[in-house]
Amino acid sequence: MIATVSLVLAASVAPYTFIEGKLPKDAQPDGNSIVFEGPVEMLVIDTGRHPEHTDKIIAVAKARNKPITAIINTHWHLDHATGNARIRAAYPGAKLYASTAVEGALKGFLLQNVEKAKARLVDPAVPEGQKVGTRLYLNAIDDPANLVPDQPVTGPMTLKLGGRELRLHLAKHAATEGDVWVHDPASKTVFVGDLVVVPLPFFDTGCAEGWRQALAEIDQLEFDTLVPGHGLPMAHAAFTSYRRAFDAFTACAEGSAPTATCVATWTQAAAPFVAMHPDPKYSEAALTYYVDQVLRVPAKRAELCGRP
Ligand SMILES: [Zn+2]
DSSP states (O other), X not given: OEEEEOOSOOTTSOOEEXXXXXXXXXXXXXXXXXXXXXXXXXXXEOOOSXXXXXXXXXXXXXXXXXXXXXXXXXXXXXXXXTTHHHHHHHSTTOEEEEOTHHHHHHHTTTTTTHXXXXXXXXXXXXXXXXXXXXXXXXXXXXXXXXXXXXXXXXSOEEEEETTEEEEEEEEESSSSSEEXXXXXXXXXXXXXXXXXXXXXXXXXXXXXXHHHHHHHHHHHSXXXXXXXXXXXXXXXXXXXXXXXXXXXXXXXXXXXXXXXXXXXXXXXXTHHHHTTSSOHHHHHHHHHXXXXXXXXXXXXHHHHTTOO
């Protein structure tokens, strides 16, 4: 879906374009993207994984006949950052604003699957179509200059785009070691990347404590619309219910209740979000995995929360 969200804005402030990340059945997902239009230039939040997604962003800039001069990555996950290289191939001057957490990821999490990926590429039993994502992954980590920011976000900062002011915030040890989220006071919108994911939070690189704090901080702001990393934009009240479900689910996982109780805590408290996924079994399986394999593994929690 590509939609121009027309909220009630001051006449001088253009709306933004929302490009929905797809979750294909047999391929890896793309994260959502946002394109802002300034008087002479364009700015994009997150660039997707597949060329088809990134090309939608470039098409918006081409249609307006304005260059993309800045990219903001909410976090380093490759469904949000792989497209950086493609954007910069079209617009070589584009600056990259992101957390420096990607530097650690390039030496750790992102390296873990390299050998497996290389083996898949030469395995005749793996269908050609399934090798597309593998190639995108290997190419992305082979090109760190398009993942590591030349404009590191190390704390709150403001970007000007014409008369518009975008406020960047950094959440430490939340969905990743460093998550950038963006507040646009003019459109009363926040863009939070994978700090909010429909139908459920992904804990593979997440730290529950820091994440809860980030969601609480966001909830205090004045905004009408929240754009998640995956899923459709939601109203502030819907986000508040997501946040409550997050707090209840992670508190359960930190206690001693059976895993199934914690899973039910999410599926009930976040029922409208769970219902947005086509496969009802998906959420149960994913939540069970996160409770047993991440949230209840002390060494993993310590690592993801940055504790020695
Ligand atoms: Zn994502």
